[in-house]
Amino acid sequence: xxxxxxxxxxxxxxxxxxxxxxxxxxxxxxxxxxxxxxxxxxxxxxxxxxxxxxxxxxxxxxxxxxxxxxxxxxxxxxxxxxxxxxxxxxxxxxxxxxxxxxxxxxxxxxxxxxxxxxxxxxxxxxxxxxxxxxxxxxxxxxxxxxxxxxxxxxxxxxxxxxxxxxxxxxxxxxxxxxxxxxxxxxxxxxxxxxxxxxxxxxxxxxxxxxxxxxxxxxxxxx
Amino acid sequence: xxxxxxxxxxxxxxxxxxxxxxxxxxxxxxxxxxxxxxxxxxxxxxxxxxxxxxxxxxxxxxxxxxxxxxxxxxxxxxxxxxxxxxxxxxxxxxxxxxxxxxxxxxxxxxxxxxxxxxxxxxxxxxxxxxxxxxxxxxxxxxxxxxxxxxxxxxxxxxxxxxxxxxxxxxxxxxxxxxxxxxxxxxxxxxxxxxxxxxxxxxxxxxxxxxxxxxxxxxxxxxxxxxxxxxxxxxxxxxxxxxxxxxxxxxxxxxxxxxxxxxxxxxxxxxxxxxxxxxxxxxxxxxxxxxxxxxxxxxxxxxxxxxxxxxxxxxxxxxxxxxxxxxxxxxxxxxxxxxxxxxxxxxxxxxxxxxxxxxxxxxx
Numbered sequence: 001x002x003x004x005x006x007x008x009x010x011x012x013x014x015x016x017x018x019x020x021x022x023x024x025x026x027x028x029x030x031x032x033x034x035x036x037x038x039x040x041x042x043x044x045x046x047x048x049x050x051x052x053x054x055x056x057x058x059x060x061x062x063x064x065x066x067x068x069x070x071x072x073x074x075x076x077x078x079x080x081x082x083x084x085x086x087x088x089x090x091x092x093x094x095x096x097x098x099x100x101x102x103x104x105x106x107x108x109x110x111x112x113x114x115x116x117x118x119x120x121x122x123x124x125x126x127x128x129x130x131x132x133x134x135x136x137x138x139x140x141x142x143x144x145x146x147x148x149x150x151x152x153x154x155x156x157x158x159x160x161x162x163x164x165x166x167x168x169x170x171x172x173x174x175x176x177x178x179x180x181x182x183x184x185x186x187x188x189x190x191x192x193x194x195x196x197x198x199x200x201x202x203x204x205x206x207x208x209x210x211x212x213x214x215x216x217x218x219x220x221x222x
Numbered sequence: 223x224x225x226x227x228x229x230x231x232x233x234x235x236x237x238x239x240x241x242x243x244x245x246x247x248x249x250x251x252x253x254x255x256x257x258x259x260x261x262x263x264x265x266x267x268x269x270x271x272x273x274x275x276x277x278x279x280x281x282x283x284x285x286x287x288x289x290x291x292x293x294x295x296x297x298x299x300x301x302x303x304x305x306x307x308x309x310x311x312x313x314x315x316x317x318x319x320x321x322x323x324x325x326x327x328x329x330x331x332x333x334x335x336x337x338x339x340x341x342x343x344x345x346x347x348x349x350x351x352x353x354x355x356x357x358x359x360x361x362x363x364x365x366x367x368x369x370x371x372x373x374x375x376x377x378x379x380x381x382x383x384x385x386x387x388x389x390x391x392x393x394x395x396x397x398x399x400x401x402x403x404x405x406x407x408x409x410x411x412x413x414x415x416x417x418x419x420x421x422x423x424x425x426x427x428x429x430x431x432x433x434x435x436x437x438x439x440x441x442x443x444x445x446x447x448x449x450x451x452x453x454x455x456x457x458x459x460x461x462x463x464x465x466x467x468x469x470x471x472x473x474x475x476x477x478x479x480x481x482x483x484x485x486x487x488x489x490x491x492x493x494x495x496x497x498x499x500x501x502x503x504x505x506x507x508x509x510x511x512x513x514x515x516x517x518x519x520x521x522x523x524x525x526x527x528x529x530x531x532x533x534x535x536x537x538x539x540x541x542x543x544x545x546x547x548x549x550x551x552x553x554x555x556x557x558x559x560x561x562x563x564x565x566x567x568x569x570x571x572x573x574x575x576x577x578x579x580x581x582x583x584x585x
Contacts, residue, residue, distance in 0.1 A: 046583075050583050053497075055581075075502070079501045080499070081499075082497065082498060083498065084499070088497055088498055090582065092585075097491075098230075099225050103225035103230070104225070106224075106225045107495065113224055137234075154498075
């Protein structure tokens with residue numbers, strides 16, 4: 001699904017000492033499964049995710065998605081891709097504070113309002129939220145519940161790829177386990193890319209890519 | 223309600239929205255100021271309307287013995303299509319009346335040489351009047367002016383009470399007119415002014431025709447009352463619009479500052495919306511709809527307050543009663559629109575543009 005070729009990302013281009021976030025490497029990812037991108041802080045794992053999801057352009061190299069180099073596509077094509085084919089779960093849940101749980105899921109939905117609402121509620125139920133919690137605002141939900149709402153938002157359009165950037169970083173062990181269980185379940189017929197520095201949450205991953213100083217240090221395929 | 227709808231945001235952020243709505247509401251208050259200035263124009267409207275039906279000509283002091291004036295009058299009288307009202311004129315400092323906030327203003331005034339000329343003029347412009355008591359020294363007033371001055375039929379309009387009057391007159395007729403206008407009947411032999419009327423020519427056509435009759439002779443065709451008044455009042459209009467723009471710019475800066483605070487807090491919200499695929503147009507629309515929704519609420523509230531304040535001023539403060547402040551006027555609407563647009567257009571453009579650049583990867 002993803003073919004990454006010679007990808008590099010340089011921050012501070014204008015300074016003498018260029019800072020390589022990604023050092024120029026190739027990577028192929030499967031069509032489905034749970035892929036973990038692991039590495040210490042500053043290793044380039046989030047930058048890799050941003051480049052793969054069209055949120056950032058690499059300095060050099062290409063990211064092919066289904067045979068098309070998505071670093072070369074237009075802004076509207078990127079928006080289309082992110083809306084219909086990709087889903088995002090961020091480290092902090094990044095829910096809109098004035099919207100209810102169900103509204104936060106609906107903002108990403110496509111289609112008629114009634115259908116989107118029904119689908120959002122279905123997603124939230126699947127992820128373990130009670131009906132009475134649907135109308136609660138993020139401030140009234142626990143960290144785990146907020147992250148599940150964020151996952152529901154990422155999954156409402158049945159994306160082919162879910163990008164999860166440190167999805168368990170702000171959660172306790174129980175909630176972290178539950179969130180990973182949901183993502184693992186989703187990865188049975190979709191691609192889920194989890195960026196993390198916590199090796200323990202990648203137990204059972206189909207593929208693990210280890211990054212160090214912007215380069216791949218190890219790839220493990222289960 | 224759709225999650226991205228403007229009213230969803232306003233409902234969930236009542237405090238913040240109320241502050242912005244209040245500031246946008248202030249822009250609508252320009253309506254009252256505009257209405258006030260327009261009311262000055264409105265007081266003269268009937269006089270302007272009457273004046274348009276006739277053309278005033280004057281003899282000039284350089285015309286020795288007013289010989290040219292006399293010959294022009296003879297030529298005009300020879301034209302059967304024209305009616306000449308000798309020794310007639312108009313002015314702006316008739317009986318002073320108490321206007322808004324207690325200030326005094328001179329009413330528009332017309333002077334006729336005799337009752338027949340006044341009747342001829344009234345018939346021509348369509349004013350209905352009871353002429354039974356009209357004689358030299360009579361005054362005819364609009365009912366609005368009579369009410370304002372507290373005068374009734376038969377009352378003496380005393381010079382000592384009103385310094386704008388040059389003699390003592392009796393109020394002998396009141397016409398049904400809601401502007402502030404007065405008509406005098408006063409014979410004065412040394413008055414070298416005359417109104418010329420025509421049943422077939424419009425005011426402008428008549429003016430041109432009279433000019434051609436006058437030729438090189440030393441007789442002046444006076445400007446219309448409207449032209450003269452507009453010249454006098456134009457400075458007030460310019461000051462009003464300048465004032466509106468200056469105040470609106472200050473308000474625009476304040477509103478932008480308040481909204482900047484709001485939107486800085488919401489940068490990550492828009493960053494996430496961009497990340498999950500909302501287009502730049504979606505983001506601009508959201509910002510546009512939110513600000514417009516608050517503006518619409520402000521306009522509705524502002525309009526209600528303008529009407530209420532106008533009602534209270536007219537009914538309670540501006541005594542004696544009369545419609546001293548119009549509820550609506552072109553100038554009031556233009557002032558409010560100018561003020562409101564000065565505030566919201568840059569706000570919508572600046573905030574919309576900024577929010578489309580929100581980037582979730584920078585948090």
